[in-house]
Amino acid sequence: MNTKTLSKRALSVIDQYLHFTFGSAVCSVPYFNNKTVRARASLRAEIGKGSPKDIFEEVETVAVKNHIDQTALSDGSLKKLLVESDIGVDCSAFAFYALNAESQETGKGSLDKHMHFVNCRGFAGKIMCALRPVENCDVATMADDKNSTAIPLEEIRPGDVITMTGGPERDERNHILVIHQVEYQNFTPYIAHYSHAAAYPEDGLYNTGIRQGTIEIPEAGKPLTEAHWSENIAAGAPNRILERARSSKTEVRRLRWF
Amino acid sequence: MITILQGTADLAYIFGFALFGAFAAFLWAPLLSALLRRLNIMKRAKTELVTLGSHAYKATTPVMGGLLVVVTVALITFFFNWNRSFTWVPIGVMIISAALGAIDDLMNIYGAERRSRKLDHHLRLIRVHKELTMRLWYVVSLPWAAFKRMSVWFGSRSSRGVFVHEKLVLQFIAGTLTAWWIYAKLGPAWHYIYFPYGYSFNAGVWIVPIIVFIVMFTANAVNIADGMDGLAGGALIITFSALSLLSWINGFGEVAILNATAVGALTAYTYFNIKPARFMMGDVGSLGLGALLAVNAMAIGETTALFFLGFIFYVEALSVVIQVASKYLFGRKVFRMAPLHHHFELAGWSEERTVMRFWIIHFIFVVFGFYLALH
Numbered sequence: 001m002n003t004k005t006l007s008k009r010a011l012s013v014i015d016q017y018l019h020f021t022f023g024s025a026v027c028s029v030p031y032f033n034n035k036t037v038r039a040r041a042s043l044r045a046e047i048g049k050g051s052p053k054d055i056f057e058e059v060e061t062v063a064v065k066n067h068i069d070q071t072a073l074s075d076g077s078l079k080k081l082l083v084e085s086d087i088g089v090d091c092s093a094f095a096f097y098a099l100n101a102e103s104q105e106t107g108k109g110s111l112d113k114h115m116h117f118v119n120c121r122g123f124a125g126k127i128m129c130a131l132r133p134v135e136n137c138d139v140a141t142m143a144d145d146k147n148s149t150a151i152p153l154e155e156i157r158p159g160d161v162i163t164m165t166g167g168p169e170r171d172e173r174n175h176i177l178v179i180h181q182v183e184y185q186n187f188t189p190y191i192a193h194y195s196h197a198a199a200y201p202e203d204g205l206y207n208t209g210i211r212q213g214t215i216e217i218p219e220a221g222k223p224l225t226e227a228h229w230s231e232n233i234a235a236g237a238p239n240r241i242l243e244r245a246r247s248s249k250t251e252v253r254r255l256r257w258f
Numbered sequence: 259m260i261t262i263l264q265g266t267a268d269l270a271y272i273f274g275f276a277l278f279g280a281f282a283a284f285l286w287a288p289l290l291s292a293l294l295r296r297l298n299i300m301k302r303a304k305t306e307l308v309t310l311g312s313h314a315y316k317a318t319t320p321v322m323g324g325l326l327v328v329v330t331v332a333l334i335t336f337f338f339n340w341n342r343s344f345t346w347v348p349i350g351v352m353i354i355s356a357a358l359g360a361i362d363d364l365m366n367i368y369g370a371e372r373r374s375r376k377l378d379h380h381l382r383l384i385r386v387h388k389e390l391t392m393r394l395w396y397v398v399s400l401p402w403a404a405f406k407r408m409s410v411w412f413g414s415r416s417s418r419g420v421f422v423h424e425k426l427v428l429q430f431i432a433g434t435l436t437a438w439w440i441y442a443k444l445g446p447a448w449h450y451i452y453f454p455y456g457y458s459f460n461a462g463v464w465i466v467p468i469i470v471f472i473v474m475f476t477a478n479a480v481n482i483a484d485g486m487d488g489l490a491g492g493a494l495i496i497t498f499s500a501l502s503l504l505s506w507i508n509g510f511g512e513v514a515i516l517n518a519t520a521v522g523a524l525t526a527y528t529y530f531n532i533k534p535a536r537f538m539m540g541d542v543g544s545l546g547l548g549a550l551l552a553v554n555a556m557a558i559g560e561t562t563a564l565f566f567l568g569f570i571f572y573v574e575a576l577s578v579v580i581q582v583a584s585k586y587l588f589g590r591k592v593f594r595m596a597p598l599h600h601h602f603e604l605a606g607w608s609e610e611r612t613v614m615r616f617w618i619i620h621f622i623f624v625v626f627g628f629y630l631a632l633h
Binding site for chain 1: 586589591604
């Protein structure tokens with residue numbers, strides 16, 4: 001059995017979200033989707049589109065503004081500070097930064113150079129996308145055929161994404177997972193490890209954030225939704241991500257330039 | 259270069275007014291301090307957290323200490339330096355701007371929370387309000403409502419004080435008054451913008467919007483810089499000292515006396531404003547003195563030197579402009595926090611270190627501005 005992973009740089013980005021460190025406190029960056037507050041023209045870190053560095057700088061500002069002693073922060077109070085300051089990340093921004101690091105590390109340049117921003121129309125829209133690429137790179141953009149192609153599950157490899165578009169609810173948000181590691185058995189993918197930013201109903205206010213899980217790849221020809229998905233969730237809790245995968249159009253996709 | 263000149267004054271006489279201003283201000287400063295405390299004119303802490311830590315004492319420091327300078331300068335000028343040609347418009351503009359600042363300060367303390375209706379909400383009311391007269395009113399007031407929402411673009415949220423759009427209108431009035439005075443009353447020599455080494459540019463009627471912009475921008479710049487104990491006061495002493503000397507060199511005796519009086523009063527104010535401050539300047543002082551600075555510099559034909567004479571104020575204001583633009587366009591900050599003095603505070607500089615370094619940098623640029631103005 002052998003294993004393939006994303007580059008160290010991309011894994012480091014994921015780790016910085018997963019183990020966000022400020023002073024001596026560590027927590028996972030909470031999930032934040034701007035659709036809940038609809039802030040316009042705000043800082044990236046305040047609308048769920050911040051990189052780990054953006055988030056760190058914003059937390060630093062909030063801490064100094066409120067005279068919070070960095071060394072006295074516990075893991076729980078750091079998470080609380082992030083949540084109450086509306087600082088977090090959404091699934092597409094998380095995927096963007098992880099894949100951007102991978103793209104740069106493999107010499108393909110930054111993601112926004114390759115990406116077709118399908119939501120940006122007209123001259124003003126194009127300028128907007130050029131100025132704020134992360135904010136305009138949603139799941140629909142990454143899942144668009146201009147940017148990525150659907151691939152069979154047997155060909156899955158690190159750097160691929162699993163997109164979940166549409167859903168039973170009319171205003172269901174799209175979702176995206178990043179495959180950061182794949183285990184092979186006899187040269188065929190056996191287990192795929194994914195990372196994503198998510199908020200489940202059971203999480204309450206303070207337990208949302210970056211999560212990791214695995215998918216045991218089923219035999220060839222079987223759909224992804226019949227695979228065994230496991231994530232670090234409480235015993236007895238519903239497997240939300242699998243439920244979501246089953247209720248949406250779920251595909252494994254690969255960015256065209258990957 | 260404008261070199262008229264009536265009413266030139268002896269330098270010793272000008273220095274005398276600086277001393278007189280300081281003496282008068284020192285005399286009634288304890289009274290003002292006690293009055294502000296008695297009336298409980300103190301800044302409300304925005305959150306409970308800001309009442310902790312090194313800034314805790316600021317929550318119980320009175321604001322509107324700028325009255326010390328504004329009132330002292332206005333009274334001394336009125337009684338001892340009243341000149342229809344050269345002092346009543348600067349004092350008038352200072353009082354208008356200071357009054358606007360005072361309203362803002364008082365509303366921030368005593369006023370109720372004010373909300374700004376969103377434009378979508380306004381448009382919806384035009385469609386759905388049950389009364390025709392109200393629907394018509396909403397149609398008529400739509401441009402004003404759109405102008406009002408501008409305050410949100412500038413990062414202003416609902417608060418107790420004067421909204422940004424209201425401030426802009428009142429400052430525009432102050433700026434227009436100055437422009438009218440300079441353009442219509444002082445004469446054709448003031449239609450020119452003078453550059454160092456003898457260059458000049460006849461702006462004609464365009465001098466009017468230029469003056470309005472400079473007055474508004476300078477008043478707000480000083481207001482923005484007034485964020486740390488002693489910062490605005492100390493920097494204004496340097497600026498008005500240079501301006502007073504330049505006024506005297508250019509032959510504007512009354513303006514030189516006015517500036518010297520401001521230096522004296524500011525010295526007393528800064529004495530009480532050094533950390534930990536007995537009182538803070540407030541908008542009443544910063545807007546009033548900012549406007550006075552701009553008017554006096556333009557009145558003596560030093561419009562171009564003004565950028566250096568008010569260097570630290572403009573840099574602070576530009577840091578806010580850059581920060582807001584970057585936030586809107588790129589979703590990123592250029593500075594850790596704006597205005598610039600907070601950037602350094604976040605970088606670990608103490609308040610005292612930031613203020614004193616800013617004074618020194620300001621002094622260097624004021625000397626450079628002075629040097630340019632002499633050429």
